[in-house]
Amino acid sequence: MEISKLTLGAADNQVTVTFYEPAPIADLHVIQRRPLAIILPGGGFTFYSQRESEIIALNYLAQGFAAVVVDYQLADQPPVLPRALYQVGTVVAYFRKNAVVYHLAPDKFLLAGFSAGGYVTALYADQWAAPFLTQAVGVTRADLQVNAVGLAYPVIGLRLGWPPTARERAAIVGDWPYHEADQLVNGENPPTFIWATQTDELVPVTNTQHYVQALERAGVPVHSTIYDQGPHGLALARPVTAFPRSFDPADPDFGAAFVQPHVAHWFPQQLDWLTRLWNLNDFWRDQ
Secondary structure: OEEEEEEEOOHHHOEEEEEEEOOOOHHHOOOOOEEEEEEEOOOOOOOOOHHHOHHHHHHHHOOOOEEEEEEOOOOOOOOOOOHHHHHHHHHHHHHHHOOOOOOEEEEEEEEEEEOHHHHHHHHHHHHOOOHHHHHHHOOOHHHHOOOEEEEEOOOOOOOOOOOOOHHHHHHHHOOOOOOOHHHOOOOOOOOEEEEEEOOOOOOOOHHHHHHHHHHHHOOOOEEEEEEOOOOOOOOOOOHHHOOOHHHOOOOOOHHHHHOOOOOOOHHHHHHHHHHHHHOHHHHHHOO
16 A cells, blocks of 8 residues: 655645555456545544544555545635635545546446535535636536545534534534535536434434425435434544543443444445446456
């Protein structure tokens, strides 16, 4: 595996990413083309959660994908929008234009977002074909397309319970008017896999419900699951991404809620969905 830190774009579009490229499997006597997972971790626009960054990328790598983790705009230099959308577009266009260099399959790009990163992901999925985005990034419409979207407990509308204060909302949207993701869904949205939990205490599950309903109304293929139990920020919902007892000695059982075996099925379910959507079995065999 090769890990590269790249700075892409210029001026308002500049963005830093970490690219994870699997080593070729020498036994196969061919350099495989790979799907690409573009990952936007959560962190409430104040940081990038490492529980939703490299470890998520490595799970995709274990399934044959390449992966890139995006350091999109945070709220410490407000507003987040629209710059975060331009940054995602810059990343998508760069890897599309360089698909041959990085041995990528340009018709198999997954944009995967968690929590706040899911908000940017959903907004991009809604607006990737909009003229303002092609103009800002300076590329063609085709350069900005992703082929599937994965959302984990995403923020969808800032009117739907997060963030709690007007000041925080202003730091995210400024005066940008196109920021309610469920109200921007259209027939150009890529097929979408989305999940959340009924007991999410930070980002109400109504966010996911509103987005699923909007996708269904627009006729966009959507696979949705709302699990009955689990806190916000489950990541893989396995012990490896759960907070250890040492994280909060005053409450050593805090992290136990982040181990939810029934929710941990989301990743293999998403892979199965992508396998069917992209016919990955034949894709690998036909190389």
